[in-house]
Amino acid sequence: MDECWDDDNYNSVCGNGGGGGGGGGITAARHTSVKRGGSGYDSGMSSGARSVGTRERTSFEVFTTKVPIIIGKGGVTIKRIRTESRAQVEIDDNTPGNGRSTIHIEGFTQDVSRARDAIFGVINDNARGGGGGGGRGGSGRSSNSGWGGDGSRGGFGRDRDRDHDSRSFYNSGSGGGGGGGRDRGSNDFYNSGSSYGGGGGGRDQNRGGNDFYNSGSGFGGGRGGRSAAPVSNNFGQQENGRPKSPELIDWDALNKQCDEATARQWAKCPKLIKNFYNELPEVANMTPEEVSEFRCANNNIVVDRTFKDADKPSAPIPNPVQTFEQAFHEYPELLEEIKKQGFAKPSPIQAQAWPVLLKGEDLIGIAQTGTGKTLAFLLPAFIHIEGQPVPRGEARGGPNVLVMAPTRELALQIEKEVFKYQFRDIKAICLYGGGDRRTQINKVKGGVEIIIATPGRLNDLVAANVIDITSITYLVLDEADRMLDMGFEPQIRKLLLDIRPDRQTIMTSATWPPGVRRLAQSYMSNPVQVYVGTLDLAATHTVTQQIEVIDEEDKYMRVMNFVTNMGPSDKVIIFCGRKTRADDLSSEFVLSGINCTSLHGDREQADREQALEDIKSGDVRVLIATDVASRGLDIEDISHVVNYDFPRNIEEYVHRVGRTGRAGRSGVSLSFFTRGDWAVASDLIKILEEADQEVPEEIRQMAERFTAKKEREGREKSAFGRRDGGGRGGGGGGRRGGGRW
Secondary structure, three states, rough: OEEEEEOOOOOOOOOOOOOOOOOOOOOOOOOOOOOEEOOOOOOOOOOOOOOOEEEEEEEEEEEEEHHHHHHHHHHHHHHHHHHHHHOOOOOOOOOOOOOOEEEEEEEHHHHHHHHHHHHHHHHHHHHHHOOOOOOOOOEEEEOOOOOOOOOOOOEEEOOOOOOOOOOOOOOOOOOOOOOOOOOOOOOOOOOOOOOOOOOOOOOOOOOOOOHHHOOOOOOOOOOEEEEEOOOOOOOOOOOOEEEEEOOOOOOOHHHHHHHHHHHHHHHOOOOOOOOOOOHOOOOHOOOHHHHHHHHHOOEEEEEOOOOOOOOOOOOOOOOOOOHHHHHHHHHHHHHHHHHHHOOOOOOHHHHHHHHHHHHOOOOOEEEEOOOOOOHHHHHHHHHHHHOOOOOHHHOOOOOOEEEEEHHHHHHHHHHHHHHOOOOOOEEEEEEEOOOHHHHHHHHHHHOEEEEOOOOOHHHHHHHHOOOOOOOOEEEEOHHHHHHHOOHHHHHHHHHHHHOOOOOEEEEEEOOOOHHHHHHHHHHOOOOEEEEEOOOOOOOOEEEEEEEEOOOOOHHHHHHHHHOOOOOOOOOOEOOOOOHHHHHHHHHHHHOOOOOOEEEEEOHHHHHHHHHHHHHHOOOOOOEEHHHHHHHOOOOOOOEEEEEOOOOOOHHHHHHHHHOOOOOOOEEEEEEEEEEHHHHHHHHHHHHHHHHOOOOOOHHHHHHHHHHHHHHHHHHHHHHHHHEEEEOOOOOOOOOOOOOOO
């Protein structure tokens, strides 16, 4: 299949009002319109059907000028496309004289489709932005004449003509712009000129009966516009003078083939055992009143099925355990390792999570930092590994346990927890960006049972066929809310497609936002949700929170005074909002004779590890850090946290404060709050009041002023209104098709 993507061949028939709005994009030499069917749509490469495991090779041409865009600086773009699509992508530019280069893609059908979409997306993203401003008065010009910018391809529109969605590439000559709008005619497949306008699309009232057409004129622009275009008899695709009928696709048959292929694939996996729990009579015989009393006394543990079916009774949830022996009485070796750590009894989340996980259930654990979530999923993982019927080694095909973490620091912290418990020679490896890739690969090939990884490096090694994650039977998404905040959701979803569906899945989080809930609903099987305390955001109650309203220029002297008056056993983490601020503050401390170290994302991995080792060992007692250290770091004897720069959102404040007051200790947090931080004053008041902390009067005044400001802005916006284009010559606002005042 050969195609050539062009940038400059298509002009609108008549620019009456112009396209306006929205980014230009590229124009396809072949426009594709799609009929809805089954679970997807055909975008010219059968992307609507789910892959049935067949391999294919496809080639198409692009202009040679686009090749550097596809490759990217230092090859970063083409590497990303190869990694994320898992297809082989090669560029052949040995075609002198014709100005075009050939791209070859080889791999499984779905991988080829992803790679091709990614390449077109890269080209399109580069071409976007030229549109906008297209329609003026009524004298629109072609997309290449300067009014509508250089982009003549519109966005993806949606034709709502009852029975199909359209993914047409709108050939809106006057300024490119978005697609869409509503077609009130009986036209099924079409290429519109500027009828649908730019940015968000106009409304076409063409009531003719032609199936394929290029609209004659249109107004569009911005997010409105209406076209009253007359019927045009310029057909987009013809065969012997008649419109070519679209090929019908049997989606049900294709999806059935996909389901059968998937079933055959997972049927080859080794047998899986998930239930290892032998409940002691003393636990099983607890009355509902005793269970409720225990949960309330242990920081108000709440347990329930997350996604209950109202029409079906819920499966019973195991009672909590009160001692380590009640959970692991069949594993004396593990009990001995636990005793070595000096723990007196399980933490609240461990008391309820262990019975659930040992029984083989999926679990969502929600608790604040420092509450023992890592050990809650780690000890059952050891038992899960050892209890599988297939012997460890090559017969299992790879590791059994995968723990994904948002940052390398958290991943390394989990690895250290694994090393604390020597249980039957179980091996673990930590994979993260910035570490030596070759060393990591060699350790994986040497054989491990547990992989702890950040999503980026894990995707890299899976795409390189270094790791086969089809052997994973116990999956942990640690700090899931943070991973989604950092934009890892696409990588996570991609990895989950390659892990056997009957796995046991655990998700831990400090909060329960909608994104985490959607992820759990998509990839977990009837999970039990265990949350300690409340689902509302709250700081640890073992921390005394002090807030000081201060001017920006006074911060340095205040923090210097604090550090010089620290006690001999005190340790502090000072959080800064920027890496440069952390470096500057560290330099000032060193010049003043204060021994300190710093931790942020721009430091080399070896330096970051050394900084953590220094603060843990006590060689230094002052750690200056950015938010890279706000989650997952378990340094038990941190006595103070200083928020030199107050965080931009209240969630990060909670996690910063959670670095102290851990493992039963008390702690103190000191936060500098300036007038520029007033946007989070209301949220801060809620956190302080929930923990029975003092709220400075200046903070309350800031919250009131900020609320009044937002209300005033809302009234002003409502009074004047913002017009997003529309009407004749409304014009778009450029890249995204926003309107003008």
